[in-house]
Amino acid sequence: MAKKYSLLSNVYFLGAFATIGGMLFGFDISSMSGVVGTERYQNYFNHPSSSLQGGIVAAMAAGSFFGALLAGPLGDNISRKRTIMLAASIWIVGSIIQCASVNVGMLVVGRVINGVAVGLASMMVPIYQAEIAPKNIRGRIVSLQQWAITWGILIQYFIQYGCSFIDSNAAFRIPWGIQVVPGMILLVGTFFFPYSPRWLADKGRWDEALEVLANLRANGDKNDPAVQAEYKEIEDAVNFDRTLAARSYLELFRRPAVRRVFLGMSLQSWSQLTGMNVAMYYIVFIFQGAGIKGQNATLQASSIQYVLNVLMTIPAILFIDRWGRRPVLLIGSTFMALWLFLIGGLMGRFGSPIISDNQTTTWAIQGNDPASHAVIACSYLFVCSFAISWGPVSWTYPAEIYPMRIRSKAVSLSTASNWAFNFALAYAVPPLLESIQYRTYFIFAAFCVAMTVHVFFMFPETKGRTLEEMDELFNSDIPAWKTHSQPVSHLDRDIEELKLNQEHSRHSQLDNNGKNPDDLVHPHDSTVPPHGTDNMGQVPDEKTEVEHVPGEKTEF
Ligand code: BGC
Numbered sequence: 001m002a003k004k005y006s007l008l009s010n011v012y013f014l015g016a017f018a019t020i021g022g023m024l025f026g027f028d029i030s031s032m033s034g035v036v037g038t039e040r041y042q043n044y045f046n047h048p049s050s051s052l053q054g055g056i057v058a059a060m061a062a063g064s065f066f067g068a069l070l071a072g073p074l075g076d077n078i079s080r081k082r083t084i085m086l087a088a089s090i091w092i093v094g095s096i097i098q099c100a101s102v103n104v105g106m107l108v109v110g111r112v113i114n115g116v117a118v119g120l121a122s123m124m125v126p127i128y129q130a131e132i133a134p135k136n137i138r139g140r141i142v143s144l145q146q147w148a149i150t151w152g153i154l155i156q157y158f159i160q161y162g163c164s165f166i167d168s169n170a171a172f173r174i175p176w177g178i179q180v181v182p183g184m185i186l187l188v189g190t191f192f193f194p195y196s197p198r199w200l201a202d203k204g205r206w207d208e209a210l211e212v213l214a215n216l217r218a219n220g221d222k223n224d225p226a227v228q229a230e231y232k233e234i235e236d237a238v239n240f241d242r243t244l245a246a247r248s249y250l251e252l253f254r255r256p257a258v259r260r261v262f263l264g265m266s267l268q269s270w271s272q273l274t275g276m277n278v279a280m281y282y283i284v285f286i287f288q289g290a291g292i293k294g295q296n297a298t299l300q301a302s303s304i305q306y307v308l309n310v311l312m313t314i315p316a317i318l319f320i321d322r323w324g325r326r327p328v329l330l331i332g333s334t335f336m337a338l339w340l341f342l343i344g345g346l347m348g349r350f351g352s353p354i355i356s357d358n359q360t361t362t363w364a365i366q367g368n369d370p371a372s373h374a375v376i377a378c379s380y381l382f383v384c385s386f387a388i389s390w391g392p393v394s395w396t397y398p399a400e401i402y403p404m405r406i407r408s409k410a411v412s413l414s415t416a417s418n419w420a421f422n423f424a425l426a427y428a429v430p431p432l433l434e435s436i437q438y439r440t441y442f443i444f445a446a447f448c449v450a451m452t453v454h455v456f457f458m459f460p461e462t463k464g465r466t467l468e469e470m471d472e473l474f475n476s477d478i479p480a481w482k483t484h485s486q487p488v489s490h491l492d493r494d495i496e497e498l499k500l501n502q503e504h505s506r507h508s509q510l511d512n513n514g515k516n517p518d519d520l521v522h523p524h525d526s527t528v529p530p531h532g533t534d535n536m537g538q539v540p541d542e543k544t545e546v547e548h549v550p551g552e553k554t555e556f
Helices: 011-018 020-029 039-044 050-077 080-099 104-132 135-163 170-177 180-191 197-202 206-218 225-242 257-273 276-289 295-311 313-323 325-350 369-388 390-401 404-435 439-458 467-475 490-512
Strands: 351-355 361-365
Touching: 011 020, 011 104, 011 135, 011 180, 020 080, 020 104, 020 135, 020 180, 020 276, 039 170, 050 080, 050 104, 050 197, 050 404, 080 104, 080 170, 080 180, 104 135, 104 197, 104 390, 104 404, 135 170, 135 295, 135 313, 135 390, 197 206, 197 225, 197 404, 206 225, 225 467, 257 276, 257 390, 257 404, 257 439, 276 295, 276 361, 276 369, 276 404, 295 313, 295 369, 313 325, 313 369, 313 390, 325 351, 325 361, 325 369, 325 390, 325 439, 361 369, 369 390, 390 404, 390 467, 404 439
Parallel strands: none
Antiparallel strands: 351 361
16 A cells, blocks of 8 residues: 655644634733833823722733633534634634724733634644544643643734834734734644544544544554554544433533533642742732843843743653653642742741832842842743643543543633633732732742642543543543553554454465555454453453453543
Protein backbone atom coordinates (compact mmCIF):
# COMPACT_ATOMS: atom_id res chain seq x y z
CA MET A 1 0.00 0.00 0.00
CA ALA A 2 1.32 3.42 -0.99
CA LYS A 3 2.24 5.45 2.05
CA LYS A 4 1.64 9.17 2.07
CA TYR A 5 2.83 11.88 4.39
CA SER A 6 1.01 15.11 4.95
CA LEU A 7 1.44 17.90 7.45
CA LEU A 8 -2.26 17.55 8.21
CA SER A 9 -1.66 14.08 9.56
CA ASN A 10 1.22 15.11 11.78
CA VAL A 11 0.01 15.05 15.38
CA TYR A 12 2.60 17.62 16.46
CA PHE A 13 1.57 20.02 13.72
CA LEU A 14 -2.16 19.59 14.37
CA GLY A 15 -1.73 19.81 18.15
CA ALA A 16 0.49 22.87 17.91
CA PHE A 17 -1.74 24.65 15.41
CA ALA A 18 -4.85 24.07 17.50
CA THR A 19 -3.15 25.84 20.38
CA ILE A 20 -3.81 29.14 18.64
CA GLY A 21 -7.04 28.64 20.59
CA GLY A 22 -4.90 28.77 23.74
CA MET A 23 -3.21 31.88 22.47
CA LEU A 24 -6.61 33.60 22.34
CA PHE A 25 -6.94 32.62 26.00
CA GLY A 26 -3.62 34.32 26.77
CA PHE A 27 -4.63 37.46 24.87
CA ASP A 28 -7.76 37.45 26.97
CA ILE A 29 -5.83 37.25 30.26
CA SER A 30 -3.66 40.28 29.48
CA SER A 31 -6.02 42.21 27.23
CA MET A 32 -6.51 45.02 29.74
CA SER A 33 -3.33 45.10 31.79
CA GLY A 34 -1.30 47.30 29.45
CA VAL A 35 -4.17 49.52 28.23
CA VAL A 36 -5.92 50.42 31.43
CA GLY A 37 -3.20 52.77 32.63
CA THR A 38 -2.99 54.79 29.40
CA GLU A 39 -4.39 58.30 29.31
CA ARG A 40 -5.99 57.68 25.92
CA TYR A 41 -8.05 54.80 27.27
CA GLN A 42 -9.00 56.65 30.44
CA ASN A 43 -10.09 59.80 28.61
CA TYR A 44 -11.97 58.02 25.87
CA PHE A 45 -14.00 55.87 28.27
CA ASN A 46 -14.56 58.73 30.76
CA HIS A 47 -12.33 57.47 33.55
CA PRO A 48 -14.33 54.38 34.55
CA SER A 49 -14.72 54.00 38.32
CA SER A 50 -12.87 51.08 39.89
CA SER A 51 -16.01 48.95 40.11
CA LEU A 52 -16.92 49.72 36.49
CA GLN A 53 -13.35 48.91 35.47
CA GLY A 54 -13.62 45.67 37.45
CA GLY A 55 -16.78 44.88 35.48
CA ILE A 56 -15.05 45.60 32.17
CA VAL A 57 -12.18 43.24 33.08
CA ALA A 58 -14.42 40.51 34.44
CA ALA A 59 -16.84 40.65 31.47
CA MET A 60 -14.49 38.41 29.56
CA ALA A 61 -14.12 35.78 32.29
CA ALA A 62 -17.92 35.75 32.64
CA GLY A 63 -18.28 35.15 28.88
CA SER A 64 -15.65 32.42 29.08
CA PHE A 65 -17.56 30.69 31.86
CA PHE A 66 -20.65 30.43 29.65
CA GLY A 67 -18.59 29.59 26.58
CA ALA A 68 -17.00 26.65 28.41
CA LEU A 69 -20.43 25.34 29.43
CA LEU A 70 -21.75 25.73 25.91
CA ALA A 71 -18.79 23.84 24.48
CA GLY A 72 -19.87 20.58 26.15
CA PRO A 73 -22.93 19.83 24.03
CA LEU A 74 -21.45 21.58 20.99
CA GLY A 75 -18.34 19.40 21.04
CA ASP A 76 -20.51 16.28 20.95
CA ASN A 77 -23.03 17.50 18.42
CA ILE A 78 -21.22 19.57 15.82
CA SER A 79 -17.75 18.01 16.46
CA ARG A 80 -14.58 19.15 18.17
CA LYS A 81 -13.23 20.62 14.94
CA ARG A 82 -16.29 22.73 14.14
CA THR A 83 -16.54 23.96 17.73
CA ILE A 84 -12.98 25.30 17.43
CA MET A 85 -13.93 26.96 14.14
CA LEU A 86 -16.99 28.47 15.78
CA ALA A 87 -14.83 29.79 18.62
CA ALA A 88 -12.48 31.43 16.11
CA SER A 89 -15.41 33.08 14.28
CA ILE A 90 -16.94 34.41 17.50
CA TRP A 91 -13.52 35.71 18.57
CA ILE A 92 -13.20 37.67 15.31
CA VAL A 93 -16.62 39.28 15.81
CA GLY A 94 -15.84 40.14 19.46
CA SER A 95 -12.45 41.62 18.60
CA ILE A 96 -13.95 43.83 15.88
CA ILE A 97 -16.61 45.10 18.29
CA GLN A 98 -13.99 45.78 20.98
CA CYS A 99 -11.70 47.51 18.54
CA ALA A 100 -14.53 49.72 17.27
CA SER A 101 -16.01 50.47 20.74
CA VAL A 102 -17.39 53.96 21.09
CA ASN A 103 -18.49 53.55 24.71
CA VAL A 104 -18.18 51.28 27.73
CA GLY A 105 -21.36 49.37 26.81
CA MET A 106 -19.97 48.38 23.43
CA LEU A 107 -16.64 47.48 24.98
CA VAL A 108 -18.30 45.19 27.52
CA VAL A 109 -20.39 43.50 24.80
CA GLY A 110 -17.23 42.92 22.75
CA ARG A 111 -15.43 41.47 25.75
CA VAL A 112 -18.28 39.14 26.67
CA ILE A 113 -18.35 37.86 23.07
CA ASN A 114 -14.58 37.37 23.09
CA GLY A 115 -14.96 35.61 26.41
CA VAL A 116 -17.48 33.15 24.97
CA ALA A 117 -14.98 32.35 22.21
CA VAL A 118 -12.20 31.75 24.73
CA GLY A 119 -14.46 29.56 26.85
CA LEU A 120 -15.27 27.41 23.80
CA ALA A 121 -11.66 27.18 22.65
CA SER A 122 -10.10 26.63 26.07
CA MET A 123 -12.31 23.63 26.58
CA MET A 124 -12.33 22.17 23.08
CA VAL A 125 -8.65 22.44 22.11
CA PRO A 126 -7.33 20.13 24.87
CA ILE A 127 -10.00 17.53 24.05
CA TYR A 128 -9.14 17.61 20.36
CA GLN A 129 -5.46 17.32 21.17
CA ALA A 130 -5.97 14.47 23.62
CA GLU A 131 -8.13 12.58 21.11
CA ILE A 132 -5.69 12.76 18.23
CA ALA A 133 -2.49 12.14 20.21
CA PRO A 134 -0.97 8.72 20.86
CA LYS A 135 -0.81 8.00 24.58
CA ASN A 136 2.97 8.32 24.93
CA ILE A 137 3.00 11.98 23.86
CA ARG A 138 -0.52 13.02 24.89
CA GLY A 139 0.69 15.01 27.90
CA ARG A 140 3.19 16.83 25.71
CA ILE A 141 0.66 17.69 23.01
CA VAL A 142 -1.91 19.02 25.49
CA SER A 143 0.80 20.95 27.34
CA LEU A 144 1.33 22.91 24.14
CA GLN A 145 -2.00 24.54 24.91
CA GLN A 146 -0.60 25.92 28.16
CA TRP A 147 2.49 27.11 26.31
CA ALA A 148 0.29 28.96 23.84
CA ILE A 149 -1.58 30.58 26.74
CA THR A 150 1.70 31.87 28.14
CA TRP A 151 2.75 33.14 24.69
CA GLY A 152 -0.61 34.88 24.27
CA ILE A 153 -0.20 36.64 27.61
CA LEU A 154 3.33 37.74 26.70
CA ILE A 155 2.56 38.90 23.15
CA GLN A 156 -0.52 40.90 24.12
CA TYR A 157 1.37 42.47 27.03
CA PHE A 158 4.17 43.68 24.77
CA ILE A 159 1.81 44.86 22.01
CA GLN A 160 -0.03 46.95 24.58
CA TYR A 161 3.17 48.32 25.99
CA GLY A 162 4.42 49.25 22.51
CA CYS A 163 1.11 50.90 21.58
CA SER A 164 0.99 52.86 24.83
CA PHE A 165 3.49 55.26 23.22
CA ILE A 166 1.08 56.08 20.36
CA ASP A 167 -0.53 59.42 20.91
CA SER A 168 -4.01 58.61 19.62
CA ASN A 169 -6.86 56.20 20.28
CA ALA A 170 -4.87 53.66 18.32
CA ALA A 171 -3.10 53.10 21.65
CA PHE A 172 -5.96 50.79 22.65
CA ARG A 173 -7.62 50.08 19.28
CA ILE A 174 -4.55 48.39 17.75
CA PRO A 175 -4.04 45.81 20.55
CA TRP A 176 -7.73 44.84 20.40
CA GLY A 177 -7.97 44.90 16.61
CA ILE A 178 -4.83 42.85 16.08
CA GLN A 179 -6.50 39.99 17.91
CA VAL A 180 -8.47 39.30 14.74
CA VAL A 181 -5.29 37.91 13.12
CA PRO A 182 -4.84 34.75 15.25
CA GLY A 183 -8.62 34.23 15.08
CA MET A 184 -8.51 34.25 11.27
CA ILE A 185 -5.51 31.91 11.16
CA LEU A 186 -7.25 29.48 13.50
CA LEU A 187 -10.50 29.60 11.53
CA VAL A 188 -8.92 29.01 8.14
CA GLY A 189 -6.38 26.43 9.37
CA THR A 190 -8.88 24.35 11.31
CA PHE A 191 -11.08 24.10 8.24
CA PHE A 192 -8.48 21.73 6.74
CA PHE A 193 -8.05 19.68 9.92
CA PRO A 194 -9.28 16.11 10.24
CA TYR A 195 -12.09 15.38 12.64
CA SER A 196 -11.12 13.69 15.88
CA PRO A 197 -11.06 9.93 15.13
CA ARG A 198 -12.76 9.27 18.45
CA TRP A 199 -15.58 11.68 17.68
CA LEU A 200 -16.02 10.09 14.23
CA ALA A 201 -16.21 6.64 15.79
CA ASP A 202 -18.70 7.88 18.33
CA LYS A 203 -20.88 9.11 15.47
CA GLY A 204 -20.67 5.73 13.74
CA ARG A 205 -18.47 7.08 10.93
CA TRP A 206 -16.14 4.10 11.21
CA ASP A 207 -14.44 4.25 7.84
CA GLU A 208 -13.50 7.87 8.30
CA ALA A 209 -12.34 7.17 11.85
CA LEU A 210 -10.05 4.41 10.58
CA GLU A 211 -8.74 6.59 7.79
CA VAL A 212 -7.93 9.50 10.12
CA LEU A 213 -6.29 7.18 12.64
CA ALA A 214 -4.22 5.56 9.90
CA ASN A 215 -3.12 9.00 8.67
CA LEU A 216 -2.22 10.13 12.18
CA ARG A 217 -0.35 7.01 13.22
CA ALA A 218 1.06 5.35 10.12
CA ASN A 219 1.10 7.65 7.08
CA GLY A 220 -2.22 6.23 5.94
CA ASP A 221 -1.43 2.53 6.40
CA LYS A 222 -4.67 1.05 7.74
CA ASN A 223 -2.97 -2.32 8.22
CA ASP A 224 -0.40 -0.99 10.61
CA PRO A 225 -0.65 -2.93 13.91
CA ALA A 226 -0.69 0.30 15.95
CA VAL A 227 -3.63 1.58 13.90
CA GLN A 228 -5.54 -1.66 14.05
CA ALA A 229 -5.08 -2.11 17.78
CA GLU A 230 -6.02 1.44 18.69
CA TYR A 231 -9.00 1.34 16.35
CA LYS A 232 -10.20 -1.84 18.00
CA GLU A 233 -9.81 -0.29 21.40
CA ILE A 234 -11.88 2.72 20.39
CA GLU A 235 -14.46 0.43 18.82
CA ASP A 236 -14.77 -1.59 22.03
CA ALA A 237 -15.18 1.56 24.10
CA VAL A 238 -17.76 3.14 21.79
CA ASN A 239 -19.77 -0.08 21.53
CA PHE A 240 -19.68 -0.47 25.27
CA ASP A 241 -20.88 3.12 25.71
CA ARG A 242 -23.82 2.41 23.45
CA THR A 243 -25.06 -0.28 25.79
CA LEU A 244 -25.48 2.32 28.52
CA ALA A 245 -28.41 4.64 29.06
CA ALA A 246 -28.85 7.96 27.25
CA ARG A 247 -26.21 10.54 27.96
CA SER A 248 -27.23 13.48 30.07
CA TYR A 249 -25.74 16.04 32.39
CA LEU A 250 -27.41 14.24 35.30
CA GLU A 251 -25.16 11.26 34.66
CA LEU A 252 -22.17 13.43 35.50
CA PHE A 253 -23.38 13.85 39.06
CA ARG A 254 -24.20 10.23 39.70
CA ARG A 255 -21.89 7.44 40.71
CA PRO A 256 -19.52 6.35 39.32
CA ALA A 257 -18.98 9.40 37.06
CA VAL A 258 -19.21 11.94 39.83
CA ARG A 259 -15.80 11.07 41.28
CA ARG A 260 -13.94 11.87 38.08
CA VAL A 261 -16.07 14.93 37.37
CA PHE A 262 -15.21 16.21 40.82
CA LEU A 263 -11.51 15.55 40.22
CA GLY A 264 -11.49 17.52 36.97
CA MET A 265 -13.44 20.42 38.44
CA SER A 266 -11.35 20.60 41.59
CA LEU A 267 -8.08 20.40 39.65
CA GLN A 268 -9.06 23.44 37.57
CA SER A 269 -10.38 25.29 40.63
CA TRP A 270 -7.18 24.55 42.55
CA SER A 271 -5.09 25.79 39.64
CA GLN A 272 -6.74 29.18 40.09
CA LEU A 273 -6.45 29.01 43.88
CA THR A 274 -2.68 28.67 43.59
CA GLY A 275 -2.85 32.44 43.18
CA MET A 276 -1.16 32.37 39.77
CA ASN A 277 -3.47 35.02 38.37
CA VAL A 278 -2.65 37.35 41.24
CA ALA A 279 0.76 37.34 39.60
CA MET A 280 -0.67 37.58 36.08
CA TYR A 281 -3.25 40.32 36.72
CA TYR A 282 -1.87 42.17 39.69
CA ILE A 283 1.88 41.73 39.52
CA VAL A 284 2.12 45.51 39.75
CA PHE A 285 0.70 45.36 43.27
CA ILE A 286 3.18 42.66 44.29
CA PHE A 287 6.11 44.66 42.98
CA GLN A 288 4.84 47.86 44.52
CA GLY A 289 4.65 45.97 47.80
CA ALA A 290 8.22 44.85 47.26
CA GLY A 291 9.21 48.47 46.98
CA ILE A 292 9.72 48.85 43.21
CA LYS A 293 8.94 52.39 42.08
CA GLY A 294 8.27 53.93 38.68
CA GLN A 295 6.36 52.70 35.66
CA ASN A 296 9.38 51.53 33.72
CA ALA A 297 10.88 49.56 36.56
CA THR A 298 7.54 47.87 37.19
CA LEU A 299 7.15 47.12 33.50
CA GLN A 300 10.57 45.55 33.32
CA ALA A 301 10.00 43.46 36.41
CA SER A 302 6.59 42.35 35.09
CA SER A 303 7.86 41.43 31.66
CA ILE A 304 10.47 39.15 33.21
CA GLN A 305 7.76 37.09 34.86
CA TYR A 306 5.83 36.76 31.61
CA VAL A 307 8.99 35.58 29.84
CA LEU A 308 9.75 33.11 32.65
CA ASN A 309 6.21 31.81 32.36
CA VAL A 310 6.80 31.00 28.69
CA LEU A 311 10.26 29.50 29.22
CA MET A 312 9.43 27.32 32.20
CA THR A 313 6.53 25.68 30.41
CA ILE A 314 9.03 24.14 27.98
CA PRO A 315 10.45 21.50 30.39
CA ALA A 316 6.89 20.39 31.09
CA ILE A 317 6.19 19.97 27.38
CA LEU A 318 9.35 17.92 26.96
CA PHE A 319 9.17 15.74 30.04
CA ILE A 320 5.59 15.52 31.28
CA ASP A 321 5.10 12.14 29.64
CA ARG A 322 8.24 10.88 31.38
CA TRP A 323 7.70 12.48 34.79
CA GLY A 324 4.01 11.60 35.14
CA ARG A 325 1.17 13.84 36.33
CA ARG A 326 1.20 13.16 40.06
CA PRO A 327 4.85 14.00 40.86
CA VAL A 328 4.59 17.18 38.79
CA LEU A 329 1.46 18.34 40.60
CA LEU A 330 2.75 17.39 44.05
CA ILE A 331 6.16 19.00 43.68
CA GLY A 332 4.67 22.06 41.95
CA SER A 333 2.18 22.92 44.68
CA THR A 334 4.69 22.18 47.46
CA PHE A 335 7.12 24.70 45.98
CA MET A 336 4.38 27.25 45.30
CA ALA A 337 3.34 27.03 48.96
CA LEU A 338 6.95 27.63 49.97
CA TRP A 339 7.39 30.73 47.78
CA LEU A 340 4.07 32.18 48.88
CA PHE A 341 4.85 31.67 52.57
CA LEU A 342 8.20 33.36 51.99
CA ILE A 343 6.64 36.33 50.14
CA GLY A 344 4.07 36.81 52.91
CA GLY A 345 6.65 36.30 55.65
CA LEU A 346 9.17 38.74 54.16
CA MET A 347 6.51 41.36 53.53
CA GLY A 348 5.12 40.95 57.04
CA ARG A 349 8.53 41.08 58.68
CA PHE A 350 10.12 43.91 56.66
CA GLY A 351 7.12 45.87 55.36
CA SER A 352 5.04 48.59 56.93
CA PRO A 353 1.74 50.31 56.19
CA ILE A 354 1.81 53.29 53.83
CA ILE A 355 -1.07 55.71 53.75
CA SER A 356 -1.44 57.35 50.36
CA ASP A 357 -2.90 60.79 49.55
CA ASN A 358 -6.38 59.38 49.04
CA GLN A 359 -6.20 57.71 52.46
CA THR A 360 -5.94 54.13 51.15
CA THR A 361 -3.47 51.99 53.03
CA THR A 362 -1.03 49.73 51.24
CA TRP A 363 1.70 47.59 52.68
CA ALA A 364 5.21 47.81 51.30
CA ILE A 365 8.85 47.16 52.02
CA GLN A 366 10.80 50.40 51.94
CA GLY A 367 14.53 51.03 52.04
CA ASN A 368 15.49 47.38 52.43
CA ASP A 369 16.90 46.21 49.13
CA PRO A 370 17.80 42.65 50.14
CA ALA A 371 14.26 42.04 51.40
CA SER A 372 12.75 43.63 48.25
CA HIS A 373 14.93 41.51 46.00
CA ALA A 374 14.06 38.39 47.94
CA VAL A 375 10.32 39.06 47.45
CA ILE A 376 10.82 39.64 43.73
CA ALA A 377 12.91 36.47 43.43
CA CYS A 378 10.26 34.46 45.27
CA SER A 379 7.51 35.75 43.00
CA TYR A 380 9.54 34.75 39.93
CA LEU A 381 10.16 31.32 41.43
CA PHE A 382 6.45 31.04 42.14
CA VAL A 383 5.60 31.74 38.48
CA CYS A 384 8.25 29.21 37.37
CA SER A 385 6.83 26.56 39.71
CA PHE A 386 3.33 27.03 38.31
CA ALA A 387 4.51 27.13 34.70
CA ILE A 388 6.26 23.78 34.93
CA SER A 389 3.55 21.97 36.84
CA TRP A 390 -0.03 23.03 37.48
CA GLY A 391 -0.24 25.19 34.36
CA PRO A 392 0.10 22.30 31.88
CA VAL A 393 -1.30 19.48 34.02
CA SER A 394 -4.50 21.38 34.86
CA TRP A 395 -5.33 21.09 31.15
CA THR A 396 -3.86 17.67 30.44
CA TYR A 397 -5.50 15.74 33.25
CA PRO A 398 -9.17 16.66 32.71
CA ALA A 399 -8.83 16.06 28.96
CA GLU A 400 -7.67 12.48 29.53
CA ILE A 401 -9.60 11.03 32.46
CA TYR A 402 -13.14 10.81 31.07
CA PRO A 403 -14.65 8.19 28.79
CA MET A 404 -15.91 9.37 25.42
CA ARG A 405 -19.58 9.37 26.42
CA ILE A 406 -19.11 12.15 28.96
CA ARG A 407 -15.76 13.65 27.95
CA SER A 408 -17.04 16.76 26.27
CA LYS A 409 -19.56 17.65 28.97
CA ALA A 410 -17.25 16.81 31.87
CA VAL A 411 -14.31 18.79 30.47
CA SER A 412 -16.66 21.68 29.87
CA LEU A 413 -17.56 21.63 33.58
CA SER A 414 -13.93 21.53 34.67
CA THR A 415 -13.02 24.39 32.33
CA ALA A 416 -16.03 26.37 33.55
CA SER A 417 -14.72 25.87 37.12
CA ASN A 418 -11.44 27.44 36.03
CA TRP A 419 -13.31 30.48 34.70
CA ALA A 420 -15.62 30.77 37.71
CA PHE A 421 -12.64 30.96 40.07
CA ASN A 422 -10.73 33.15 37.66
CA PHE A 423 -13.66 35.58 37.69
CA ALA A 424 -14.08 35.46 41.48
CA LEU A 425 -10.39 35.99 42.19
CA ALA A 426 -10.06 38.83 39.70
CA TYR A 427 -12.64 40.61 41.81
CA ALA A 428 -11.56 39.48 45.27
CA VAL A 429 -7.81 39.99 45.18
CA PRO A 430 -7.56 43.82 45.06
CA PRO A 431 -9.81 44.30 48.12
CA LEU A 432 -8.00 41.45 49.89
CA LEU A 433 -4.62 43.05 49.27
CA GLU A 434 -6.03 46.29 50.60
CA SER A 435 -7.63 44.91 53.74
CA ILE A 436 -5.40 42.04 54.89
CA GLN A 437 -2.35 43.01 52.83
CA TYR A 438 0.55 40.51 52.88
CA ARG A 439 -1.62 37.95 54.68
CA THR A 440 -3.34 37.37 51.34
CA TYR A 441 -0.27 35.36 50.31
CA PHE A 442 -0.70 33.09 53.33
CA ILE A 443 -4.23 32.27 52.17
CA PHE A 444 -2.97 31.17 48.77
CA ALA A 445 -0.09 29.29 50.41
CA ALA A 446 -2.62 27.41 52.53
CA PHE A 447 -4.60 26.54 49.39
CA CYS A 448 -1.38 25.15 47.88
CA VAL A 449 -0.88 22.89 50.91
CA ALA A 450 -4.51 21.73 50.72
CA MET A 451 -4.26 20.91 47.01
CA THR A 452 -1.06 18.92 47.63
CA VAL A 453 -2.88 16.76 50.15
CA HIS A 454 -5.88 16.41 47.85
CA VAL A 455 -3.75 15.33 44.90
CA PHE A 456 -1.76 12.89 47.01
CA PHE A 457 -4.83 11.04 48.25
CA MET A 458 -7.25 11.37 45.36
CA PHE A 459 -5.58 11.73 41.96
CA PRO A 460 -4.39 8.51 40.27
CA GLU A 461 -1.45 8.57 37.85
CA THR A 462 -2.64 8.59 34.24
CA LYS A 463 0.67 8.58 32.39
CA GLY A 464 1.16 5.84 29.80
CA ARG A 465 -2.48 4.77 29.44
CA THR A 466 -4.71 5.22 26.44
CA LEU A 467 -7.92 7.21 26.89
CA GLU A 468 -9.81 3.94 26.69
CA GLU A 469 -7.77 2.45 29.55
CA MET A 470 -8.73 5.14 32.06
CA ASP A 471 -11.92 3.31 33.05
CA GLU A 472 -10.14 0.41 34.65
CA LEU A 473 -7.71 2.73 36.40
CA PHE A 474 -10.50 4.71 38.02
CA ASN A 475 -12.67 1.69 38.67
CA SER A 476 -9.90 -0.24 40.38
CA ASP A 477 -9.58 -0.21 44.15
CA ILE A 478 -5.95 0.83 44.06
CA PRO A 479 -5.47 3.95 46.20
CA ALA A 480 -4.33 6.98 44.23
CA TRP A 481 -0.92 7.13 45.93
CA LYS A 482 -0.15 3.56 44.88
CA THR A 483 -0.95 4.06 41.21
CA HIS A 484 1.96 4.37 38.84
CA SER A 485 2.31 4.87 35.17
CA GLN A 486 1.38 1.88 33.05
CA PRO A 487 4.67 0.68 31.54
CA VAL A 488 3.05 -1.83 29.19
CA SER A 489 -0.56 -1.04 28.36
CA HIS A 490 -3.13 -3.28 26.72
CA LEU A 491 -2.63 -1.33 23.57
CA ASP A 492 1.11 -2.04 23.56
CA ARG A 493 0.43 -5.74 24.01
CA ASP A 494 -2.21 -5.77 21.29
CA ILE A 495 0.18 -4.07 18.91
CA GLU A 496 2.90 -6.61 19.65
CA GLU A 497 0.49 -9.50 19.12
CA LEU A 498 -0.75 -8.03 15.86
CA LYS A 499 2.78 -7.58 14.63
CA LEU A 500 3.49 -11.22 15.39
CA ASN A 501 0.26 -12.32 13.71
CA GLN A 502 0.98 -10.28 10.61
CA GLU A 503 4.52 -11.59 10.48
CA HIS A 504 3.26 -15.11 10.86
CA SER A 505 0.61 -14.80 8.12
CA ARG A 506 3.11 -13.09 5.83
CA HIS A 507 5.44 -16.07 6.15
CA SER A 508 2.78 -18.70 5.69
CA GLN A 509 1.30 -16.93 2.66
CA LEU A 510 4.71 -16.64 1.11
CA ASP A 511 5.28 -20.30 1.83
CA ASN A 512 1.93 -21.28 0.31
CA ASN A 513 1.34 -19.24 -2.82
CA GLY A 514 3.38 -16.04 -2.61
CA LYS A 515 0.18 -13.95 -2.36
CA ASN A 516 0.54 -10.32 -1.30
CA PRO A 517 0.06 -10.38 2.45
CA ASP A 518 -0.55 -6.62 2.65
CA ASP A 519 -4.22 -6.85 1.70
CA LEU A 520 -6.24 -4.59 3.93
CA VAL A 521 -7.52 -6.08 7.12
CA HIS A 522 -10.48 -3.99 8.21
CA PRO A 523 -10.54 -3.92 11.96
CA HIS A 524 -14.30 -4.58 11.91
CA ASP A 525 -13.71 -8.09 10.78
CA SER A 526 -10.13 -8.37 11.88
CA THR A 527 -8.73 -10.98 14.14
CA VAL A 528 -7.61 -8.42 16.66
CA PRO A 529 -8.51 -9.81 20.06
CA PRO A 530 -10.25 -7.65 22.65
CA HIS A 531 -7.59 -5.80 24.53
CA GLY A 532 -6.19 -7.60 27.50
CA THR A 533 -6.66 -10.95 25.84
CA ASP A 534 -4.51 -13.04 23.60
CA ASN A 535 -5.58 -14.50 20.28
CA MET A 536 -7.71 -17.11 21.97
CA GLY A 537 -9.48 -14.61 24.11
CA GLN A 538 -7.43 -15.65 27.12
CA VAL A 539 -5.93 -13.19 29.56
CA PRO A 540 -2.15 -13.34 29.19
CA ASP A 541 -0.19 -14.31 32.27
CA GLU A 542 1.78 -11.12 32.28
CA LYS A 543 1.24 -9.15 35.46
CA THR A 544 -0.14 -5.65 35.04
CA GLU A 545 -0.75 -3.16 37.78
CA VAL A 546 -4.51 -3.02 37.35
CA GLU A 547 -6.38 -6.23 36.78
CA HIS A 548 -8.43 -6.26 33.59
CA VAL A 549 -11.25 -8.75 33.05
CA PRO A 550 -11.74 -9.41 29.33
CA GLY A 551 -15.11 -8.65 27.86
CA GLU A 552 -16.37 -7.41 31.19
CA LYS A 553 -15.77 -3.72 31.23
CA THR A 554 -16.80 -2.20 34.50
CA GLU A 555 -19.59 0.28 33.97
CA PHE A 556 -18.17 3.65 32.99
C1 BGC B 1 -4.53 29.29 33.83
C2 BGC B 1 -4.72 30.76 33.62
C3 BGC B 1 -3.40 31.46 33.87
C4 BGC B 1 -2.32 30.89 32.99
C5 BGC B 1 -0.98 31.50 33.29
C6 BGC B 1 -3.45 28.81 32.92
O1 BGC B 1 -3.27 27.44 33.10
O2 BGC B 1 -5.74 28.60 33.58
O3 BGC B 1 -5.73 31.25 34.45
O4 BGC B 1 -3.50 32.84 33.63
O5 BGC B 1 -2.24 29.50 33.16
O6 BGC B 1 0.03 30.99 32.50
